[in-house]
Amino acid sequence: MSVDTAAKAPTGTKSVLFKIKRQADPNSAAQWETFEIRWKPGMNVISSLMEIAANPVTTAGLTTSPITYDANCLEEVCGSCAMVINGKARMACSALVDQLEQPIRVEPLTKFPVVRDLAVDRSVIFENLKAVKAWVPVDGTYDLGPGPRIAPREQEEAYPVSRCISCCCCMEACPQFNEDTGFVGAAVIAQVGLFNSHPTGKALKHERLAALMGDGGIQECGYAQNCVEVCPKDIPLTRSISEVSRDVMVQAVTDLFRR
Amino acid sequence: MANPKIIVVGGGLAGLSAVIKIAEIGGSVDLFSIVPVKRSHSVCAQGGINAAKNLKGEGDSTAIHLDDTVYGGDFLANQTPVKNMCDAAPGIVDLLDRMGVPFNRTPEGLLDFRRFGGTLYNRTAFAGATTGQQLLYALDEQVRRFESEGKVKKYESWEFLSAVLDGKGICRGICAMNLRSMEVRTFPADAIIICTGGIGAIFGKSTNSVVCTGSAQSALYQQGAYYANGEFIQVHPTAIPGEDKLRLMSESARGEGGRVWVPKQKGDPRLPKSIPEGDRWYFLEEWYPKYGNLVPRDVATRAIHKVVYENELGIDGQPMVYLDLTHIDRKILDKKLEGILEIYQKFVGDDPRDVPMKIFPGMHYTMGGLWVDFNQQTNVPGVFAAGECEYQYHGANRLGANSLVSCIYGGFVAGPNAMKYAKSLSAPTSNGYFDAERKRQEEMNYGLMNNQGTENPFRLWRELGELMTRYCTVIRYSKTCREADAKIVELLERMKNVNLSDRTQWANTSVVFTRQLYNMMQLARVVAQGAAMRDESRGAHYKPDFPDRNDKNWLKTTKASFAPDADEPRFSFEPVDVSLVPPRPRRYDAVK
Numbered sequence: 001m002s003v004d005t006a007a008k009a010p011t012g013t014k015s016v017l018f019k020i021k022r023q024a025d026p027n028s029a030a031q032w033e034t035f036e037i038r039w040k041p042g043m044n045v046i047s048s049l050m051e052i053a054a055n056p057v058t059t060a061g062l063t064t065s066p067i068t069y070d071a072n073c074l075e076e077v078c079g080s081c082a083m084v085i086n087g088k089a090r091m092a093c094s095a096l097v098d099q100l101e102q103p104i105r106v107e108p109l110t111k112f113p114v115v116r117d118l119a120v121d122r123s124v125i126f127e128n129l130k131a132v133k134a135w136v137p138v139d140g141t142y143d144l145g146p147g148p149r150i151a152p153r154e155q156e157e158a159y160p161v162s163r164c165i166s167c168c169c170c171m172e173a174c175p176q177f178n179e180d181t182g183f184v185g186a187a188v189i190a191q192v193g194l195f196n197s198h199p200t201g202k203a204l205k206h207e208r209l210a211a212l213m214g215d216g217g218i219q220e221c222g223y224a225q226n227c228v229e230v231c232p233k234d235i236p237l238t239r240s241i242s243e244v245s246r247d248v249m250v251q252a253v254t255d256l257f258r259r
Numbered sequence: 260m261a262n263p264k265i266i267v268v269g270g271g272l273a274g275l276s277a278v279i280k281i282a283e284i285g286g287s288v289d290l291f292s293i294v295p296v297k298r299s300h301s302v303c304a305q306g307g308i309n310a311a312k313n314l315k316g317e318g319d320s321t322a323i324h325l326d327d328t329v330y331g332g333d334f335l336a337n338q339t340p341v342k343n344m345c346d347a348a349p350g351i352v353d354l355l356d357r358m359g360v361p362f363n364r365t366p367e368g369l370l371d372f373r374r375f376g377g378t379l380y381n382r383t384a385f386a387g388a389t390t391g392q393q394l395l396y397a398l399d400e401q402v403r404r405f406e407s408e409g410k411v412k413k414y415e416s417w418e419f420l421s422a423v424l425d426g427k428g429i430c431r432g433i434c435a436m437n438l439r440s441m442e443v444r445t446f447p448a449d450a451i452i453i454c455t456g457g458i459g460a461i462f463g464k465s466t467n468s469v470v471c472t473g474s475a476q477s478a479l480y481q482q483g484a485y486y487a488n489g490e491f492i493q494v495h496p497t498a499i500p501g502e503d504k505l506r507l508m509s510e511s512a513r514g515e516g517g518r519v520w521v522p523k524q525k526g527d528p529r530l531p532k533s534i535p536e537g538d539r540w541y542f543l544e545e546w547y548p549k550y551g552n553l554v555p556r557d558v559a560t561r562a563i564h565k566v567v568y569e570n571e572l573g574i575d576g577q578p579m580v581y582l583d584l585t586h587i588d589r590k591i592l593d594k595k596l597e598g599i600l601e602i603y604q605k606f607v608g609d610d611p612r613d614v615p616m617k618i619f620p621g622m623h624y625t626m627g628g629l630w631v632d633f634n635q636q637t638n639v640p641g642v643f644a645a646g647e648c649e650y651q652y653h654g655a656n657r658l659g660a661n662s663l664v665s666c667i668y669g670g671f672v673a674g675p676n677a678m679k680y681a682k683s684l685s686a687p688t689s690n691g692y693f694d695a696e697r698k699r700q701e702e703m704n705y706g707l708m709n710n711q712g713t714e715n716p717f718r719l720w721r722e723l724g725e726l727m728t729r730y731c732t733v734i735r736y737s738k739t740c741r742e743a744d745a746k747i748v749e750l751l752e753r754m755k756n757v758n759l760s761d762r763t764q765w766a767n768t769s770v771v772f773t774r775q776l777y778n779m780m781q782l783a784r785v786v787a788q789g790a791a792m793r794d795e796s797r798g799a800h801y802k803p804d805f806p807d808r809n810d811k812n813w814l815k816t817t818k819a820s821f822a823p824d825a826d827e828p829r830f831s832f833e834p835v836d837v838s839l840v841p842p843r844p845r846r847y848d849a850v851k
Contacts, residue, residue, distance in 0.1 A: 047503035054717040065761035078298040116766035135400035136359035147356035149368030
């Protein structure tokens with residue numbers, strides 16, 4: 001993942017300046033607050049937000065409320081803390097302060113409804129995963145012996161895609177992901193590819209591809225390739241999209257002749 | 260009840276496992292979680308899941324898995340449930356394989372296994388170094404499937420506050436708070452299953468996720484549930500020190516050949532790579548020739564402490580030692596450990612393929628938890644528990660890669676048993692308990708919102724964390740544990756003088772956190788007092804004044820119960836089930 005081009009904060013810098021976009025609730029207007037906090041080695045945007053919670057005073061000397069944000073694992077694997085930091089969608093826990101230009105501007109993701117401050121509602125991705133049946137249809141959880149044999153090469157293909165953390169950075173960065181198109185987004189398309197390639201998962205391939213046809217489906221992709229740029233897990237999203245796109249097209253044609 | 264309603268609290272591996280079993284046998288289940296369940300802490304588990312499938316021709320068996328587990332846990336775990344778990348583990352790994360978990364493979368396409376701490380067998384199935392993530396996703400996907408079929412209803416962004424108990428102390432549902440609207444509401448259920456994970460936040464910084472506060476367990480303990488073996492806290496030997504948390508560096512790094520060392524010379528100024536072999540001290544390999552770097556976690560943690568604090572050989576005089584992978588082929592590292600190497604690279608800035616990592620022990624796991632019987636039921640009728648929040652499977656120390664299997668197995672046991680219980684339950688005689696419980700919780704919120712004090716809850720939390728880490732982790736003394744308890748009482752007193760800088764009624768994280776903090780403090784007293792009381796050394800619990808295990812006096816489970824009038828824990832003890840493996844001395848410097 002690329003980092004901001006700014007030089008490292010000079011040693012001897014004793015404080016860090018943050019500008020944080022705040023919004024009291026979904027219907028209020030947004031406003032900016034500025035905070036200056038003490039520099040510490042290795043600090044990141046989440047540790048800075050924790051610092052502000054312990055001393056919620058702006059640079060203007062006004063006492064304010066701690067900032068509301070989503071965060072959980074702080075190891076970039078739970079997908080909670082996606083924000084727009086210095087104009088770029090990324091995970092706040094791995095946004096190291098020393099690699100960011102100051103003042104560090106922190107905003108909520110813009111393509112999702114704001115809940116409060118930096119917390120947004122990303123339930124759309126889970127709904128979309130439901131719509132494309134992103135699961136392997138097992139018969140049951142009783143002991144039925146081992147799963148299908150899978151060659152190491154197939155595992156190595158599937159593994160990177162299975163690391164998607166549903167952070168929605170790819171959707172935030174995508175010019176086609178908006179209310180007009182209703183585009184499902186790169187993350188969900190990649191999951192379709194993942195489950196369609198699984199020996200048991202492919203039983204639902206037809207239904208998954210059908211769900212990606214028409215408005216909001218895979219045709220909305222404009223190949224801007226922003227998704228793959230911002231993905232914190234380096235998932236080969238554009239490759240997934242072209243493979244699934246090809247499958248959707250083949251199926252659309254076949255369905256046409258079968259009608 | 261003909262069609263029982265079950266509530267599961269927590270959507271990590273244990274919670275999702277319970278949900279799946281209930282949905283599968285036709286029950287109706289509501290799933291409550293603070294975060295979207297896909298973001299639960301199970302996602303952080305790295306190295307793998309143990310199952311004695313014996314696919315490497317080593318003669319491994321579930322009986323040896325049982326022996327390793329109870330021996331590793333220093334004989335404090337009840338052996339019957341541990342045996343059942345070890346017997347079920349191969350079937351669980353097969354199931355996960357069928358669900359599509361991308362486990363690493365052998366050339367023949369079979370599951371690959373690696374070695375983990377506390378065993379001499381390759382028993383750990385793994386998906387790169389993000390096994391927990393892959394397991395959680397597989398179960399999350401199955402639950403989503405049941406959700407789309409209308410068998411599961413999710414309540415995400417809801418936090419459990421308490422159980423609703425009727426006049427006979429039988430659980431009739433839960434009281435929960437919506438983390439956006441702040442609405443407090445009760446939900447009826449015929450049984451509830453608590454799967455709320457670890458308690459890392461009590462120690463301030465740990466390897467745990469933000470939601471792992473132990474608040475739910477503590478609330479139930481304050482309502483009458485026993486909390487067992489609270490003093491047994493696992494400090495993981497290899498964590499990356501950080502400002503906001505201690506990031507785990509998985510045991511799999513050592514399972515794949517990672518070596519722990521320090522320069523022999525105090526304050527050696529040379530870069531690690533330029534220090535020749537002869538000037539390095541591989542202390543684990545020297546002290547424990549059989550297990551080497553793969554001794555159990557408590558043993559490795561104390562060894563690192565000794566080297567840093569007694570031998571004063573920490574790197575640059577700092578509390579850190581090297582964990583070295585640089586002798587291993589980069590391609591193998593990428594294939595088997597990429598996820599964790601990436602974490603080190605991102606958060607520290609060095610590439611561990613080129614430079615030895617700097618690590619230090621960090622609070623990681625609680626072996627203790629809600630007391631449950633062999634059916635996963637607590638002493639409160641209708642309240643079940645599974646996963647890290649209960650105490651059943653790990654005794655005095657958990658072996659690496661046993662947590663994932665205990666979560667899933669516990670959920671699989673709890674789900675059907677909760678259904679069975681619920682089916683034989685008779686209807687409550689009154690519904691008045693729901694209103695009473697909701698009012699009690701609303702009053703608590705009102706009190707916090709309107710308190711005009713001077714204490715900031717986030718700063719009080721730091722004090723609690725520093726106190727607990729200092730006195731109640733690796734090395735313990737009865738006197739300082741008691742002093743820590745007295746200081747927690749002071750902190751509880753200062754809590755009464757808290758001032759929330761946020762008094763709004765929408766997504767107010769200060770109210771939520773302050774409630775959690777109160778529960779953390781109550782539970783911290785159980786940990787501190789339990790540690791003060793247990794005058795022996797067993798597994799993760801180590802007292803220099805009592806350096807040996809004392810089976811005569813202490814081969815017993817600690818049970819804490821809350822005394823509401825005194826506002827503090829009371830302790831009782833019960834014998835441990837040692838019916839399968841007779842206790843013997845635990846020594847990793849020799850063949851066991």
